[in-house]
Amino acid sequence: MKPPEPFIDAHHHFWDLGRNPYPWLQDPEPIPFRYGDYSKLKRNYLPADLARDTEGFALAKTVHIEAEWERANPVDETRWLSGLAAATGRPSACVAHAALDGADVEDVLAQQAAFALVRGIRHKPVTAHAHADARRGLPGSMDDERWRRGYAMLARHGLSFDLQAPWWNLDQASDLARDFPGTQMIVNHTGLPSDRSPEGLAAWRAALEQLALRPNVALKISGLGQCGQAWKEDANVPVIRDAIAIFGAGRCMFASNFPVDSLVAGYETLLSGFLAAIADRPDAERRQLLHDNAQRIYRL
Incomplete structure (x- = not known):
């Protein structure tokens, strides 16, 4: 199934393992x-690979999310991506990395913001591995005052923030969005609904409902794969529909998380599943979810 109009991939990664440092991959x-x-x-993934994976689809623009380049020099990733974009036209924009609780955060943010390609920052805060382990106030978490001082600097540079955190830590995100209403927050990977039991999904929905009360928060529909299982519409379409119902068609967007999610599905499977989930929505809402929201939120 192909989209009836151009779409934006709001979350993907590139890497060249022969030239650049990615400790988790090397x-x-x-x-x-x-x-x-x-x-x-553990293989290169570059614009030509994305073009191959999206052949036959109307991919209009893309947003590259920092790919855990070696953390001592995060600006180098942005510099490399800027050269890649100049040479190939991809990515259209990027979300860079800066350690918000780092001693050099002010300088790193200024350097990242100076690149025309950069729209926002992602720095994964400290989170719990399981719901039962969730605690407030931990160093490096969204409650940490030092981390929050770095977050407060985003607004002066006009930068958004991409948040990757499981749903059981989204109460912290809700407080963060409330306290910094001028900063656009974009939640990655649908809030990570890994527990698909009825109780787990109910708790995930409740966490999203609390966070959706903050008007400066948007949601990327991505990262819905489950360990050891192929991506199936019957498992994921209801989750997508719930997420959109909670946040509304004006604040959700499609994202592939490629090539990471190639571990659980081909690109066509992910896109077709998203299209199936929104098939009964009006054309205007479909355009928002596939294209216009990402265009607006990432200022493309």
Whole structure:
């Protein structure tokens, strides 16, 4: 199934492992990963690869999200991406990295914001591995005053913030969005609804409902794969529909998380599943979800 109009991929990654440093992809010891074995990602993924994976689809623009480049020099990733975009036309924009609780955060943010390609920042805060372990006030979390001082600097540079956190830590995100209403927050990967039990999904929905009360928060529909399982519409279309119902068609957007989500599905499977989830919506809302929201929120 192909989209009836151009769409924007609001979350993808590029990497060149022969030229650039990505410890999680290059070190011998793998890191804990929510999809399990990720050895198939240890290959270059560049604009030509994305073009191959989206052949036949009307991919209009793309947003690159920082790919955990070696953390000592995050500006180098943005510099490399800017050259890639100049040479190939991809990505259309990027979300860069800066350690918000780092001693050099003010300087790093200024350098990142100076690139025309940059729209926002992603810095994964400290979160819990499971709902039962969720605690407030931990160092490096969204409650941490030092981390929040870095977050407060985003507004002066006109930068948005991409948040990757599981739903059981989204109460912190709600407080953060309330306290910094001038900063656009974009939640990654649908709030990570990994527990698909009725109780787990009910708790995920409740967390999203609280966060959706903040008008400066948007949601990317992505990252819905489950460890050891192929991506199936019957498992994921209801989750997509719930997420859109909670946040509204004006604040959600399609994203592939490629090539990471290639571990669980082909690009066509992800896009077709999203299209199936929004098939009964009016054309204007479909355009918002596929294209216009990402265009507006990432200022494309």
